[in-house]
Amino acid sequence: MDDNLSFLDAGFLETEDSDPHASLTIGALAIIDGPVPGQDKFRDTVAARFAELPHARDRVHTVPLDFSAPSWSQDPHFDLGHHLRRVALPEPGEEEALFGFVARVMAHRLDRDRPLWECWVVEGLTGNRWAVLTKIHHCMADGIAGTKLFEAMCDEVVAETPVTAEVGADTEPASTVSSWVESLVRSTIELLSPARQLRLVAAALAVPRRVTVAGVGAVNGFTHLLSEMLMSSTGTSLIGPIGRQRRYCAARVRMRDVREICTAYGVTVNDVALAAITSGLRQLLLQRGEHSGAHTVRTLVPVSVRSATEDCTVHNQVSLMLPFLPVDIEDPVEQLAAVHDRLTAHKARKEAEVGKAFTAVAQYGPFMPMAWAVRLATRFPQHSVVAVATNVPGPTTTRHVMGRTILEILPYVPIALRLRIGIAILSYTDHLVFGLTGDYDTTPDLTDLSDSIERGVLTLLTAARTAADASQ
Structure with a gap:
């Protein structure tokens, strides 16, 4: 697997760094029927499915002065607890409160010192429902790839078939001056290599x-x-x-x-x-x-x-x-x-x-x-x-999470650079x-x-x- 971010992937990081009011994360909110699972069961499910996906355990490593493209490196202190969150809406758990919660979570930037994703369990929805909010930095995936990552959490095993879409902060610091120089030297060697x-x-x-x-x-x-x-x-x-x-x-x-x-x-x-x-x-x-x-x-x-x-x-x-x-x-x-x-x-x-x-x-x-x-x-x-x-085209058939039916999937796209909607x-x-x-x-x-x-x-x-x- 290529450990370097593509030029387009890196562009989302550069844009976020340039706009202090932007959080360039995409997301999906799944509204789910039935009783909410216990935290241990949900944690085990995510650990078995989501955390094994590409870059789910990786941090973004950047080079001083952008001398070379950012790359993915494994987080040596990866802890699923940093990425799984659980909240409950205030009674009566109506949609307005849920949407307000989504807006607050998605507006907050992800921690660049950790893998760039979060998964929130939201309890207390009306009608014996609960929700899962999946949040991923745009440098990790586009909308279609993001949908595939979301489907990886579902019970169903989805065959890999081509999908055609309709037209439709601070970087990680170098610990010492020597490591800063080392990064530049490595980048220079890579840049000037025959390959x-x-x-x-x-x-x-x-x-x-x-x-x-x-x-x-x-x-x-x-x-x-x-x-x-x-x-x-x-x-x-x-x-x-x-x-x-x-x-x-x-x-x-x-x-x-x-x-x-x-x-x-x-x-x-x-x-x-x-x-x-x-x-x-x-x-x-x-x-x-x-x-x-x-x-x-x-x-x-x-x-x-x-x-x-x-x-x-x-x-x-x-x-x-x-x-x-x-x-x-x-x-x-x-x-x-x-x-x-x-x-x-x-x-x-x-x-x-x-x-x-x-x-x-x-x-x-x-x-x-x-x-x-x-x-x-x-x-x-x-x-x-x-x-x-x-x-973005989503699943055409009903999906389930831990035996519960997903009733709805609501997408989220970020705004930046004077785009207000x-x-x-x-x-x-x-x-x-x-x-x-x-x-x-x-x-x-x-x-x-x-x-x-x-x-x-x-x-x-x-x-x-x-x-x-x-x-x-």
Whole structure:
């Protein structure tokens, strides 16, 4: 197993170091039916399943001045007790208290001196239910890998099959000056080694081939993606400085309803999800008395670029698209059509492939200048991206933990760099859940957004059925 973090994995650490208000952890909240298990039984279950997963017992080791990429090293003092926590909600254990707990836990940074994950048992939910909150640093896994890590805790043995996603602090100090020098010497030797130089040459030679295969469209895609990163969105309260505290809530819709809309209009699940988000953000802007223009809401849409051969890796395998959501359009069906057309255009420009090619080549370049470039870039206020919306396919069949049925799985995505709203979309059985993260001080109306997303899907469903009845 490669002990070095990939360039993209390390980028999440660099970003977190550059933004004192960010905690770049992803998470999943499982709502579970039945009696809560005892702490010893739960501990044994996690010890047997989760702690054996890649890097679950490893700490991140960094080199002074970012002279080389961070790496994983085994924690010699690994103690499961540092990672398993147990709390109880105050009576009556309603959802608002649960969501508040999730927001507080996820806003707190993980301890870099220990493996970068936590698992919380939450007791006291209404209706004889309990919950498990799994928290993992984004440098360990992307959304799809994170889902696989979560499934490893389940009773069912899940076959390894390719998954295709829809488009959808202080570092560890060197103990002495000599160890600091030793780290630099080792890094220099590694950087100048023949094997390293061969990889650099291979990567350089791969660039023309990648561009040739992708064609002129890839060049255009890179140019367009770069211009989108540099182009500011119009002024809106959806973007701006953020604090350390978070809000969290969720919107829930039925997958069967979403698929019915997909069939009626010839679109994808991700199209419907982003159209519902568009409707919700438009209502939020109008409620705030703001203009919902064509260039108001540019959204970062992570795209999985995992191939079948990369499906088992836990490294981040994502690229991105930066579409404007059509919040200027009032009609929900026209919104859906615009979302579909814009995502189709972004795919045609091969922007995701360009992003993957860049990170693949960056993996073999010298890490220090790239790391410093990331740190420098993140210190300049960005005015382009207003929100992040990521879609991850979850289990299609019911899962169990220690014989108890998992009723729901709610996702969590972090926010940083002036993004005040993050939306994670996760499917589970016949449910599609939107997990909404907001900056505490600037998104007091986050639940209004979740309500509007649910109404957006129902409005599209009604329109689809009305159109079907009219055609008969």
